[in-house]
Amino acid sequence: MVGGAGSGKSLALLWEALDFVYSFPGFQALLLRRNYPELEKGLIADLRSTLPPHTYHWDDSDHIATFPMAAGRAPSKIFFGYCKDGKERSLSQYLSSAFPFIGIDEMGQFSFWAWQFLSSRNRINVGCEPNAQGRMPAPCMAGATNPMGPGWPWIKRMWLDLSAPPEAGDSFLINPDEYFHVHSTILDNQRLLDRDPGYLDKLKKLPEDLRKKLLDGDVNLVSGQYYSNFTRERHVVDLDADPGRVEWQPWQPVWISLDWGLAHFACAHWFTRALVRRPDGTRSETVVCYRELIVRETGIKDFARLMAEMCDGRFHGSPAQEKEAVTAVFVSHELFARRSDPSPDQTVAFELGRALKRRHLPFPQRAAGSASTQERRTGAAMIYEDLEAGELVFLASCHRTVSALPMLARSETDIEDVQKTETMEDDIFDSLKHGVLSIRRGRSKPLADEIRSRAEAIEDPVKKWFFLRAHNSGIGENDKWKNIGTELGPMWASRSQT
Numbered sequence: 001m002v003g004g005a006g007s008g009k010s011l012a013l014l015w016e017a018l019d020f021v022y023s024f025p026g027f028q029a030l031l032l033r034r035n036y037p038e039l040e041k042g043l044i045a046d047l048r049s050t051l052p053p054h055t056y057h058w059d060d061s062d063h064i065a066t067f068p069m070a071a072g073r074a075p076s077k078i079f080f081g082y083c084k085d086g087k088e089r090s091l092s093q094y095l096s097s098a099f100p101f102i103g104i105d106e107m108g109q110f111s112f113w114a115w116q117f118l119s120s121r122n123r124i125n126v127g128c129e130p131n132a133q134g135r136m137p138a139p140c141m142a143g144a145t146n147p148m149g150p151g152w153p154w155i156k157r158m159w160l161d162l163s164a165p166p167e168a169g170d171s172f173l174i175n176p177d178e179y180f181h182v183h184s185t186i187l188d189n190q191r192l193l194d195r196d197p198g199y200l201d202k203l204k205k206l207p208e209d210l211r212k213k214l215l216d217g218d219v220n221l222v223s224g225q226y227y228s229n230f231t232r233e234r235h236v237v238d239l240d241a242d243p244g245r246v247e248w249q250p251w252q253p254v255w256i257s258l259d260w261g262l263a264h265f266a267c268a269h270w271f272t273r274a275l276v277r278r279p280d281g282t283r284s285e286t287v288v289c290y291r292e293l294i295v296r297e298t299g300i301k302d303f304a305r306l307m308a309e310m311c312d313g314r315f316h317g318s319p320a321q322e323k324e325a326v327t328a329v330f331v332s333h334e335l336f337a338r339r340s341d342p343s344p345d346q347t348v349a350f351e352l353g354r355a356l357k358r359r360h361l362p363f364p365q366r367a368a369g370s371a372s373t374q375e376r377r378t379g380a381a382m383i384y385e386d387l388e389a390g391e392l393v394f395l396a397s398c399h400r401t402v403s404a405l406p407m408l409a410r411s412e413t414d415i416e417d418v419q420k421t422e423t424m425e426d427d428i429f430d431s432l433k434h435g436v437l438s439i440r441r442g443r444s445k446p447l448a449d450e451i452r453s454r455a456e457a458i459e460d461p462v463k464k465w466f467f468l469r470a471h472n473s474g475i476g477e478n479d480k481w482k483n484i485g486t487e488l489g490p491m492w493a494s495r496s497q498t
């Protein structure tokens, strides 16, 4: 169920659960919400106002409602659950349980993985008995949500577009017959309109973004989309349709950025500079993200192996025979601190470095953009600027990255930042940010000009010489790339040493 606020979605979840528990003795239903306060104000309050208190027993410590059945039949139960500490991990408390009905309220607050994990618990519980017709229940799940929140992209994809969300991996197929959605708005809820006529006015007075979502239940927009300037026409290059759009420059640096995590997605992006034709027909030097690697639950050595395997020495569709020479690999700084699992005396970065070196790839360097919230913001803004200036494009073959970019939303608490979520989109963003931020772009002119004009103001020629020497390293025309804010890995381990 998707739609605007106050349309009766949450209540419908509760009614669905009640319908099951009264039909099948011994039935166990699970109703979930992300946080306890919301659960209490929402579904638990709805239960209290729907049923007289003597018709069920309420266990206040475990939040379980037990419904006595006819004599000799097992009582049914509704478990009211939430994520302890707000972490989805806490759902693992249900690992050994089975619930033939699971209802998730405000599902936009949950990730696809929560849905998948819960699906694995969506089975008939031991003790569930047949209904009056002698039939057992058909396990099912339902969700209710406003069309927003970090989970909205995967929900939209599964129920509205009837296609697998990118997080699901290639083997996940959607059978359209198994997915069904209803859309509703407050205008469908006459009871509420009669009881609280002011509520509609309140929704009408919301800022436009929110009003669209909460009043109209607008399913299309990502509310507060960060990269609203991203368009397929300008930023996505389909070389199959237009092979001449990119003129590869094999002498340019190739750099890889990556964001690795075992529990989440591990992403790597390959970049280079090339001459790209813009929609107006002119060609200009542009950063091209030309390859992506996005996997889940892959150890660091396997990830390095996959990276190396993907470096097939060719730019996509490029006739160039030159070997694709990877100049640098940028990883988030915490990999230099995190101990690696099988060999805890080493950091993850070191482990990665060894695996990369074995495959003739450079030792990883600390990426810019990962050390602080400020850096995250800078990275977010820099991607925006690059898109705006048309200085960053993606090959269409990076299809997960291309579909992730429009899904990134502005942070609710910090409009300069991208909303942090537990989704694949966020992991993709982290890797992209490292790639874009760690290599100083070709636009070194303004800084060079600035230094030159400041130097001109220095009269003493010796001072001037020292000033220039101190500031000029690495900004000349010939030095087209240089990482900022990064440290080199051990020299012995870098590729240039071999």
Ligand SMILES: Nc1ncnc2c1ncn2[C@@H]1O[C@H](COP(=O)(O)OP(=O)(O)O)[C@@H](O)[C@H]1O
Pocket: 004, 005, 006, 007, 008, 009, 010, 011, 012, 046, 144, 189, 191, 192
């Ligand atoms: N069919 C209905 N009959 C009576 N009251 C309803 C009905 N549907 C919804 N309501 C009431 O309308 C209000 C909004 O419903 P709710 O389920 O919280 O909406 P949503 O989850 O869509 O925001 C609640 O107070 C709920 O009890």
Ligand SMILES: [Mg+2]
Pocket: 009, 010, 011, 042, 105, 106, 144
């Ligand atoms: Mg609700």
